[in-house]
Amino acid sequence: MENLIALLVAAPLLGAAVLLCGGRRLDRAGHWLGTLLAAASFVVAVVLFTDMLGKGAEDRALHQKLFSWIPVEGFQADVAFQLDQLSMTFVLLITGVGTLIHIYSIGYMEHDERRRRFFGYLNLFLAAMLILVIADNYLLLYVGWEGVGLASYLLIGFWQHKPSAATAAKKAFLVNRVGDMGLSIAIMLMFTTFGTFAYGPVLEATGDTSEGKLTAIGLMLLLAACGKSAQVPLQSWLGDAMEGPTPVSALIHAATMVTAGVYLIVRSGAIFNAAPDAQMVVVVVGAVTLLFGAIVGCAKDDIKKALAGSTMSQIGYMILAAGLGPIGYVFAIMHLVTHGFFKAGLFLGAGSVMHGMNDEVDMRKYGGLRKYMPVTFVTFGLGYLAIIGFPGLSGFFSKDKIIEAAFAKGGTEGWILGSVALLGAAITAFYMTRVMLMTFFGEERWRRTATPSPDAPDVEPAAETRGEHAEPHPHESPKSMTIPMIVLAFGSVFAGGFFSIGDRFLHWLEPVTGHDHGDAPIGASTVTAATMVALVVGVAIAWAMYGRKPVPVVAPRGSLLTRAARRDLLQDDFNHVVLVRGGEHLTRSLVYVDHTLVDGVVNGTAASMGGLSGRLRKLQNGYARSYAVSMFGGTAVLIAATLLMRAV
Amino acid sequence: MNPVNYLYLAALLFTIGAAGVLIRRNAIVVFMCVELMLNACNLAFVTFSRMHGNLDGQIIAFFTMVVAAAEVVVGLAIIVSLFRSRHSASVDDASLMKL
Numbered sequence: 001m002e003n004l005i006a007l008l009v010a011a012p013l014l015g016a017a018v019l020l021c022g023g024r025r026l027d028r029a030g031h032w033l034g035t036l037l038a039a040a041s042f043v044v045a046v047v048l049f050t051d052m053l054g055k056g057a058e059d060r061a062l063h064q065k066l067f068s069w070i071p072v073e074g075f076q077a078d079v080a081f082q083l084d085q086l087s088m089t090f091v092l093l094i095t096g097v098g099t100l101i102h103i104y105s106i107g108y109m110e111h112d113e114r115r116r117r118f119f120g121y122l123n124l125f126l127a128a129m130l131i132l133v134i135a136d137n138y139l140l141l142y143v144g145w146e147g148v149g150l151a152s153y154l155l156i157g158f159w160q161h162k163p164s165a166a167t168a169a170k171k172a173f174l175v176n177r178v179g180d181m182g183l184s185i186a187i188m189l190m191f192t193t194f195g196t197f198a199y200g201p202v203l204e205a206t207g208d209t210s211e212g213k214l215t216a217i218g219l220m221l222l223l224a225a226c227g228k229s230a231q232v233p234l235q236s237w238l239g240d241a242m243e244g245p246t247p248v249s250a251l252i253h254a255a256t257m258v259t260a261g262v263y264l265i266v267r268s269g270a271i272f273n274a275a276p277d278a279q280m281v282v283v284v285v286g287a288v289t290l291l292f293g294a295i296v297g298c299a300k301d302d303i304k305k306a307l308a309g310s311t312m313s314q315i316g317y318m319i320l321a322a323g324l325g326p327i328g329y330v331f332a333i334m335h336l337v338t339h340g341f342f343k344a345g346l347f348l349g350a351g352s353v354m355h356g357m358n359d360e361v362d363m364r365k366y367g368g369l370r371k372y373m374p375v376t377f378v379t380f381g382l383g384y385l386a387i388i389g390f391p392g393l394s395g396f397f398s399k400d401k402i403i404e405a406a407f408a409k410g411g412t413e414g415w416i417l418g419s420v421a422l423l424g425a426a427i428t429a430f431y432m433t434r435v436m437l438m439t440f441f442g443e444e445r446w447r448r449t450a451t452p453s454p455d456a457p458d459v460e461p462a463a464e465t466r467g468e469h470a471e472p473h474p475h476e477s478p479k480s481m482t483i484p485m486i487v488l489a490f491g492s493v494f495a496g497g498f499f500s501i502g503d504r505f506l507h508w509l510e511p512v513t514g515h516d517h518g519d520a521p522i523g524a525s526t527v528t529a530a531t532m533v534a535l536v537v538g539v540a541i542a543w544a545m546y547g548r549k550p551v552p553v554v555a556p557r558g559s560l561l562t563r564a565a566r567r568d569l570l571q572d573d574f575n576h577v578v579l580v581r582g583g584e585h586l587t588r589s590l591v592y593v594d595h596t597l598v599d600g601v602v603n604g605t606a607a608s609m610g611g612l613s614g615r616l617r618k619l620q621n622g623y624a625r626s627y628a629v630s631m632f633g634g635t636a637v638l639i640a641a642t643l644l645m646r647a648v
Numbered sequence: 649m650n651p652v653n654y655l656y657l658a659a660l661l662f663t664i665g666a667a668g669v670l671i672r673r674n675a676i677v678v679f680m681c682v683e684l685m686l687n688a689c690n691l692a693f694v695t696f697s698r699m700h701g702n703l704d705g706q707i708i709a710f711f712t713m714v715v716a717a718a719e720v721v722v723g724l725a726i727i728v729s730l731f732r733s734r735h736s737a738s739v740d741d742a743s744l745m746k747l
Contacts, residue, residue: 622743625678628669 001051002064004044005081005134008091011041012126019120027116031109034119035102038126042095049088057511060085063136074195082136082199086512089333090133090263093340097255098126100484104348105247107480108355118158118245125151129256133263137198138187141264145183145228148257149176155252156244168240175237179227183264186220189213203270211275218271218278222285225261229315231289236571238312239296242304246351249304254311254347255340262315262336265322266329269513272322279323283413286320287420289313292569294427298434299565301555302361303350306435307343310387313424314339320417321402324409329513331401334496334505338394341491342386348485349380352477353439357446360472363438364553367445372474375482377440379489384436386492388429388535394496399425401500404527408518415521422534429538437546445553446472654695661688675727675737679720686716 015037019030026033052060061084070077083091102122109115128147135141157169190197193213194205206214225231230238241253252258265272265282272279290313297309318336321328354361356373370377386393389400403425407418448471476482499505506515520527557563564570619630661684668681690709697705731737 624739624742625670625673632666632670 001048002062004048005062005064005083006066007044008041008048008095008134009081009127009130011037011044012123012130015123016120016127019116019123022116024116027113030116031102031106031119034123035099035106037123038095038099038102041126041130042092042099045088045091045095048083049092052083052085052088057507060088060511069140075191076196077139078137078198079140080136080198081134083134084512085509086263086267086333087134089337089509091130093337094126094129094133094256097340097344097488098122098129098251100487101247101251101255101344101348104250104351104481104484105245107478108247108351109245110478112245114158118155121151121154121158122247122251125155125252125257129260132260136200137196138183138190138202139197142180142183142187145224145260146180148252148260149173149180149228152176152241152252152257155248156241158245158248159243162243164240165243168237168243172237172241175234176227179224179234179261182220182223182227186217186224189217189220193217199267203268206270206274209274211277214271214275215278218268218275219281221264221268221271222278222282225264225282225319226285227261228264229258229261229319230312231261231285231316231319232292235289235292235312236568236575239300239305239308239568242302242308246304246347246354249308250344250347250351253308254343258311258315259318259336259340262318262322262332265319266332266513269322269326269329273325279325282323283320283409283417284323286316286318286323287417288316290316290320290420290424291427292316294424294431295561295565296568297431298427299558299562301364301566303353303363303366303435303439304347304361306363306431307346307350310346310428310431311343313428314343314387317399317402317421317424320421321405324405324417324518326514326516327408327518328402328405330506330509330515331398331405333509333513334499335398335402337499337505338386338398338492338496341488341495342383342394345379345383345485345488345492346387348481348488349376349383352376352481352485353380353474355477355481356472356474358472360446363435364551364555365446366439367442367551368440369444369474370440373440373476375476376485379482379485380440381436382489383492384432386496388432388539389425389531390535391532392497394492394494397496397500400528400531403531404520404524405518407522407527408520410519410521418527422530425531426534426538429535430542433539433542434546437542438551441547442551445551446474651695651699655692658688658692658695661685661691673738673740675730675739675742678739679723679727682723683716683720686712 015034019026019034022030048062052062061082063080063082065078065080067079068076069079102119105115105118105122109118112118125148128144128151130144132141132144132148135144153169153173156172157166159165160169187197190202193209194202196202223234226234238253238258242249244253272282293309293312293314293316295309297306297313300306300309314335318332318339321332321335352373353366353369353376356369356376357366360366382393386395389396403418403421406421407414409417509515555566558566567573665681665683665685665688668684669678672678672681690712693705693709693712695705697703697709727737730742734741
């Protein structure tokens with residue numbers, strides 16, 4: 001069985017190599033090949049999974065060592081895979097959702113002449129992501145980590161002829177680089193502390209290591225997680241990453257890659273458990289991002305950006321849960337999986353809407369689409385109910401558990417975190433209801449027959465790309481797109497219940513992550529009731545604002561907070577002022593110092609030498625008699641000095 | 649006669665020669681002054697030889713004379729050819745080595 005593990009990675013890697021090197025002759029079959037290899041990887045995953053289920057909980061982990069990568073005395077880096085329950089969960093999610101999104105892309109990218117290349121990149125992403133989750137040491141994880149970063153860059157900038165997409169890709173790459181720096185420093189620290197970076201020895205040795213070192217490693221790992229998972233303060237790239245094709249947003253920037261940070265923290269749980277300070281920072285980052293993403297999601301009119309805000313916020317939940325320690329690890333991963341289902345479904349739904357609406361992304365130009373796109377409406381609607389935590393659906397179970405775990409942290413912290421999580425749930429309900437109402441309900445604002453409102457005669461909101469003056473003809477998407485949406489909708493509905501009933505997921509992951517019930521100050525039913533109240537409040541406010549009265553086509557000016565949230569709570573302005581301007585000032589002052597001080601010393605030395613020799617040159621006047629004088633003078637001085645020394 | 653007097657004479661001759669080298673412009677005169685200085689040294693050597701009772705100083709004086717004779721040959725040749733090309737025997741005119 002172990003030998004199958006490498007196949008998981010090999011299939012998509014082969015696909016990427018063939019599709020990217022194969023050239024145009026593969027244009028007609030490339031998408032089928034890519035999809036087939038993704039599906040093959042999924043089949044291998046399922047085989048491994050059924051095999052794993054047949055074993056006892058303790059001996060489920062599989063190992064496969066492929067070869068020694070860098071065999072040097074005292075520095076052993078192996079290409080070796082480890083498939084335990086945690087990795088298995090990820091492998092199933094990645095290959096499963098990945099395959100669905102491959103199928104979806106066949107329809108979505110149909111008219112793109114670079115479709116083969118797109119599938120090559122998708123396969124490359126799958127391979128890198130699988131390496132990331134099944135690596136058995138941090139160095140190999142780093143390989144996957146960089147690989148997904150590269151694939152993400154290539155896919156965000158897939159439509160590189162659009163300057164915005166090219167810029168967004170560069171931005172994502174650069175911001176991720178900051179996080180990658182954290183990961184590489186963490187690995188170096190691990191090597192100096194433990195002498196190795198394989199999971200087993202490192203995580204077992206945390207007991208005998210000083211807390212300070214572990215805190216440093218933990219914080220560096222958190223920095224890495226912040227970069228990859230778009231957490232504050234490295235969150236700014238995710239919104240712009242929506243410039244990529246929608247399947248990419250669904251697969252990479254919602255369901256899988258952005259959750260790599262959560263994986264990293266849960267995998268390194270032993271380090272964080274032994275470093276409470278680092279854990280505290282993790283929790284704070286999670287809680288802040290949870291609210292940050294939610295607030296941004298409320299103000300965006302671009303459907304994908306609203307969903308991106310939501311992704312950020314939901315990952316904030318996961319990071320929060322992961323920061324709670326053994327109380328939360330299992331629930332972080334559970335929410336990750338259910339989120340993978342419903343967020344991928346929501347993004348695919350958004351893509352389907354855009355597909356039918358001439359690639360319009362402004363929700364203010366949607367409205368009343370439920371009649372025209374029934375399948376999209378129902379699947380999107382189920383994803384919506386799941387994400388807001390409607391009782392019985394996936395999100396309800398997983399988010400509820402996280403809120404409970406937050407309260408169970410105990411003490412004042414517990415109360416604060418619990419309240420933040422509850423507030424987040426209310427805001428989630430608000431912004432998702434807003435998306436739902438603006439897209440599928442209300443009047444049909446996309447009809448051009450309606451005269452533009454006199455308030456704003458020629459201010460057309462941006463984000464209009466193609467078919468500028470043609471009225472869109474909303475229509476349902478082809479089968480290749482709707483079927484993945486339906487499958488994901490099933491996942492959004494049933495996954496949570498399936499995982500939670502009888503605590504199946506808990507028993508499945510507990511051997512790897514450990515679990516601790518904590519001491520909840522309030523009962524589980526109270527938390528559930530509070531969550532329900534939050535949900536109802538959020539939905540009601542959204543309905544009052546967007547359901548009861550018509551939505552204006554041109555966005556109103558809005559309050560100060562709304563305007564700030566539209567600009568992503570000024571994250572870019574902040575980065576611009578602090579980092580870009582700061583960097584400019586720093587380089588300018590360095591250049592100034594270089595010009596004045598460094599060059600000054602060098603040029604000054606040269607100039608004074610020049611001046612001195614110019615003066616000395618005057619002695620060489622060419623008159624033999626003056627040379628004779630200096631000879632006599634010099635001899636006289638020498639003789640005088642000799643006599644003087646003699647006398648003393 | 650006290651040999652120290654010869655030393656005073658040698659010092660006087662040397663000083664006259666040095667002053668002539670520094671002050672006079674005519675190359676021939678400068679040359680003669682150089683010879684004067686050489687002979688003042690010779691006188692000093694011979695005197696010391698006499699005072700210390702060995703012959704080293706006298707031998708060096710002979711050496712000096714030989715070298716001085718060779719020097720006169722070369723030096724006069726240079727001065728004559730200089731005079732031919734520049735129509736002047738002034739040492740200050742031959743200052744082309746300066747920058």
